[in-house]
Amino acid sequence: MEFKSINPYNGEEVGTYTGLSDTALDAKLKLAKEAFTKWKKVPLEERAKLMSKAGEVLKENVEKYAKMITLEMGKPISESRGEVNKCAWVCEYYAENAQEFLKDEVIETDAQKSFVRHDPIGAVFAVMPWNFPFWQVFRFAAPTLTAGNVGLLKHAANVFGSAEMIEEVFTKAGFPEGVFQNLIIHHDKTDKIVKDDIVKAITLTGSGRAGSAVAEIAGRNLKKSLLELGGSNAFIVWEDADIDKVVKTAITARMMNCGQSCIAAKRFILLEGIYDEFVEKFTVSVKDLKDGDPLNEDTKIGPMARKDLADELNRQVNESVALGAELLHGGNQKECYHEPTVLGNVTPEMPAFKEETFGPLATMIKAKSIEHAFELSEQSDFGLGVTVCTEDIEKALSMAGEVSDGAYFVNELVKSDPRLPFGGTKNSGFGRELAKDGMMEFVNRKTVYVK
Numbered sequence: 152m153e154f155k156s157i158n159p160y161n162g163e164e165v166g167t168y169t170g171l172s173d174t175a176l177d178a179k180l181k182l183a184k185e186a187f188t189k190w191k192k193v194p195l196e197e198r199a200k201l202m203s204k205a206g207e208v209l210k211e212n213v214e215k216y217a218k219m220i221t222l223e224m225g226k227p228i229s230e231s232r233g234e235v236n237k238c239a240w241v242c243e244y245y246a247e248n249a250q251e252f253l254k255d256e257v258i259e260t261d262a263q264k265s266f267v268r269h270d271p272i273g274a275v276f277a278v279m280p281w282n283f284p285f286w287q288v289f290r291f292a293a294p295t296l297t298a299g300n301v302g303l304l305k306h307a308a309n310v311f312g313s314a315e316m317i318e319e320v321f322t323k324a325g326f327p328e329g330v331f332q333n334l335i336i337h338h339d340k341t342d343k344i345v346k347d348d349i350v351k352a353i354t355l356t357g358s359g360r361a362g363s364a365v366a367e368i369a370g371r372n373l374k375k376s377l378l379e380l381g382g383s384n385a386f387i388v389w390e391d392a393d394i395d396k397v398v399k400t401a402i403t404a405r406m407m408n409c410g411q412s413c414i415a416a417k418r419f420i421l422l423e424g425i426y427d428e429f430v431e432k433f434t435v436s437v438k439d440l441k442d443g444d445p446l447n448e449d450t451k452i453g454p455m456a457r458k459d460l461a462d463e464l465n466r467q468v469n470e471s472v473a474l475g476a477e478l479l480h481g482g483n484q485k486e487c488y489h490e491p492t493v494l495g496n497v498t499p500e501m502p503a504f505k506e507e508t509f510g511p512l513a514t515m516i517k518a519k520s521i522e523h524a525f526e527l528s529e530q531s532d533f534g535l536g537v538t539v540c541t542e543d544i545e546k547a548l549s550m551a552g553e554v555s556d557g558a559y560f561v562n563e564l565v566k567s568d569p570r571l572p573f574g575g576t577k578n579s580g581f582g583r584e585l586a587k588d589g590m591m592e593f594v595n596r597k598t599v600y601v602k
């Protein structure tokens with residue numbers, strides 16, 4: 152089977168990748184098993200050094216890796232560089248903190264000694280998406296490999312060039328063969344891989360559809376799964392907020408990566424008193440966003456990653472307009488390109504409110520009061536994160552318990568940071584990545600007791 156990655160900006164082929172035969176896949180699984188038996192015995196200090204080296208390799212090759220990201224999925228080149236540098240940061244973060252996270256946890260009991268130790272579990276199988284082709288992978292790989300596990304990657308079929316380069320990072324850093332393996336496969340091989348004894352857990356970032364398919368296979372095989380799925384984050388603006396400042400944050404929160412981020416602000420919930428001012432200033436800023444070739448330094452909006460994704464966004468725009476949403480700007484689509492679009496007076500029955508909108512579409516929603524804004528925010532099947540913008544930080548903090556999401560940000564867009572746990576509730580998935588939590592997901596917290 153052959154896979155092609157296509158530049159969404161001009162339709163040109165970026166690369167062709169030959170799928171693994173069943174025999175070749177079996178050999179990779181066997182290699183993972185052999186690698187694990189040795190890798191788990193490598194002292195943590197040594198594993199951490201190699202992870203730090205992986206960070207250096209990323210920094211030394213920023214241009215090469217950033218270019219591949221942009222060619223394969225259309226992200227503006229400046230953002231691709233930022234992504235590669237963030238991967239270097241997460242490698243460095245775990246290299247520095249693994250010793251502390253993995254140390255024995257002594258617990259006083261009636262035993263002479265009792266504690267929890269943290270042992271690696273085996274191979275973790277990662278099914279990853281195209282929207283942050285490097286970051287999504289390093290976010291799992293940095294803690295997981297440093298903890299002594301081995302990794303198997305099945306990347307999204309449109310970014311196999313990035314996947315090959317990620318394997319190259321670990322090879323160049325000096326990781327032993329088999330500790331991180333990229334698998335060029337169709338997702339129909341998931342069942343076979345998850346069944347294999349060496350695979351102890353599965354981590355998936357992607358759509359709810361893919362997440363539930365993979366979690367079902369994991370459950371059937373009694374293997375742990377971690378899911379990072381879609382989101383429809385509310386971005387709530389109170390009447391006391393500094394609108395000029397907030398609009399700047401809001402534009403980044405929605406339009407970065409051409410809107411293709413699970414934690415992007417997707418529903419702008421605005422208190423009535425500032426609705427008109429916010430919408431006007433936001434729309435002006437959207438009109439100023441420069442679109443074009445994502446390889447150009449000043450491009451802010453490139454193509455979406457695939458035509459089917461742009462088609463889907465356009466359907467959501469059109470159906471919402473048919474239900475009464477006001478088209479304030481944009482709305483047009485050509486192939487993979489979707490014009491940055493602003494919809495006003497969006498209400499809960501519209502697709503732009505109730506579905507995940509994975510592209511450059513901002514939906515403006517009016518709230519009668521702060522309480523109403525929180526009710527609207529909760530009216531979602533997703534639960535990744537919420538932003539609240541206000542000058543009254545104390546009041547905002549006192550209301551953090553009102554949202555059921557996995558994150559609550561005040562005066563800042565919801566973003567991932569290696570030092571903070573990251574993950575969702577409801578249809579946004581389960582489990583946590585990053586920080587100490589991310590490392591604890593794939594270790595055996597083993598209780599040791601000495602009478």
Ligand code: NDP
Nearest residue numbers: 279280306307308338341357358361364379380381413509
């Ligand atoms: P998918 O969820 O289909 O793709 C994500 C990954 O899951 C890919 O590696 C894909 O492989 C794999 N996958 C898909 N179906 C299965 C399956 N049945 N079993 C095992 N693996 C599977 O996302 P799409 O690219 O189709 O995007 C669709 C929507 O998903 C977006 O519009 C957005 O709403 C959401 N999404 C959310 C992301 C996030 O960051 N949370 C990231 C990407 C998408 P393959 O490429 O081979 O199909």
